[in-house]
Amino acid sequence: MKELFMPTRVILGKGCVKENASLFAEFGQKACIITGKTSAQKSGALADITETLTSQHIAYTIFDEVENNPSVATCFRGGQKAKAYGADFVIAIGGGSPMDAAKAVAAFATNDMAPMDIYGTIKKNPLPLLTVPLTAGTGSEVTPYSVLTVEEIENKKSFSHPESFSKIAFLDPGYLESLPRSVLFDTTADALSHALESMLCKRTSDISNVYAEAALRHLGKLIPDVIAGKPDFEKLLFASSLAGMAIAHTGTVVVHSMGYLLTYYNNVPHGRANALLLPGFLKLCAKHVPARVTPVLKAFGAETVEALCGIISQLVDEPVLLTEKEVKTFAKKAISAKNVSQNLWQISEAEEASIYATLQ
Ligand code: NAP
Numbered sequence: 236m237k238e239l240f241m242p243t244r245v246i247l248g249k250g251c252v253k254e255n256a257s258l259f260a261e262f263g264q265k266a267c268i269i270t271g272k273t274s275a276q277k278s279g280a281l282a283d284i285t286e287t288l289t290s291q292h293i294a295y296t297i298f299d300e301v302e303n304n305p306s307v308a309t310c311f312r313g314g315q316k317a318k319a320y321g322a323d324f325v326i327a328i329g330g331g332s333p334m335d336a337a338k339a340v341a342a343f344a345t346n347d348m349a350p351m352d353i354y355g356t357i358k359k360n361p362l363p364l365l366t367v368p369l370t371a372g373t374g375s376e377v378t379p380y381s382v383l384t385v386e387e388i389e390n391k392k393s394f395s396h397p398e399s400f401s402k403i404a405f406l407d408p409g410y411l412e413s414l415p416r417s418v419l420f421d422t423t424a425d426a427l428s429h430a431l432e433s434m435l436c437k438r439t440s441d442i443s444n445v446y447a448e449a450a451l452r453h454l455g456k457l458i459p460d461v462i463a464g465k466p467d468f469e470k471l472l473f474a475s476s477l478a479g480m481a482i483a484h485t486g487t488v489v490v491h492s493m494g495y496l497l498t499y500y501n502n503v504p505h506g507r508a509n510a511l512l513l514p515g516f517l518k519l520c521a522k523h524v525p526a527r528v529t530p531v532l533k534a535f536g537a538e539t540v541e542a543l544c545g546i547i548s549q550l551v552d553e554p555v556l557l558t559e560k561e562v563k564t565f566a567k568k569a570i571s572a573k574n575v576s577q578n579l580w581q582i583s584e585a586e587e588a589s590i591y592a593t594l595q
Pocket residue numbers: 270271272273274275277278301302303304305329330331332333335369370372373374375378379380381382391410411412413414415418421422425505506
């Protein structure tokens with residue numbers, strides 16, 4: 236059985252928030268805006284959103300405490316704020332961290348549940364969510380996933396709900412002009428990782444490949460310009476959303492679950508963690524499932540796996556060095572991740588250790 240499910244309306248173009256002001260009123264009269272500390276202001280997106288809401292006579296409150304790799308505890312606090320305010324809908328402005336946090340906030344706002352219950356059955360539908368991505372990487376604006384940091388398990392863990400897809404994603408390339416170079420590199424690598432992992436897992440289908448191959452075709456052309464310091468933000472946002480639509484159908488595989496540990500324990504930004512692990516993963520794919528790698532290279536426009544890995548390495552702004560002990564303990568923990576079962580071959584703990592060991 237195959238299914239295509241992409242319920243998010245995606246609007247792409249400079250000025251798209253203000254030009255579509257009337258769409259906001261469909262969702263109610265009170266909004267809760269979820270953002271990080273500074274990016275919503277720096278990018279100009281917060282000003283556009285608040286002016287738009289005011290023009291539509293929609294009241295709003297702002298929760299701007301979302302940290303990078305948001306914790307369940309922060310999202311729970313945001314949910315209580317949205318609930319107390321009586322918000323009708325939630326607007327996320329930010330990279331993956333605020334967008335993922337907003338999905339949890341929207342669920343906490345409608346349900347009387349304890350923080351960790353977010354990983355159980357979410358009884359009532361979350362509040363409707365609108366998203367304004369400020370990075371081109373996570374694709375969170377078109378996925379039902381929310382990846383949160385859980386101190387209790389010393390790791391990151393995702394939940395999803397069919398109603399966590401944002402209703403509308405407003406993709407304005409102008410908001411990405413304030414991106415620091417390192418965040419641009421990290422998030423570009425994340426988008427690439429989504430497209431690659433979507434094409435290299437058990438759940439890959441003709442449907443997911445429509446999105447993943449298109450994302451790879453765009454990224455193959457766009458990444459050299461990112462590296463050269465001349466990013467095309469509009470095309471990057473589009474490519475990143477395509478990659479998000481691909482993982483909305485397949486999920487990610489071991490690159491992501493292994494990367495979460497680099498983020499949790501060594502504070503490596505999410506996309507960079509993927510960029511660091513991808514070469515080791517792709518070389519194993521070439522060994523175990525070469526026929527699956529050929530269409531990946533063709534879509535990206537690389538002659539060989541080595542050429543693709545060389546490009547990925549150029550997106551790593553700062554190297555990471557692991558100790559032998561870290562390699563062992565991370566591999567032991569990573570092999571029990573849920574998505575290991577979606578890998579194209581039965582990957583072993585030793586193979587995961589060999590991927591981490593490329594960082595020694
Ligand atoms: P992020 O954590 O949202 O942001 C990283 C940093 O960049 C923050 O300091 C942020 O500032 C700043 N920033 C973001 N946009 C900016 C802009 N336009 N101008 C200036 N500064 C900007 O980074 P991200 O890589 O987009 O998101 C990573 C998170 O997404 C991780 O938690 C990851 O697990 C998750 N993720 C989710 C999915 C999914 O399907 N849901 C997929 C992949 C990854 P502020 O703190 O001020 O915002």
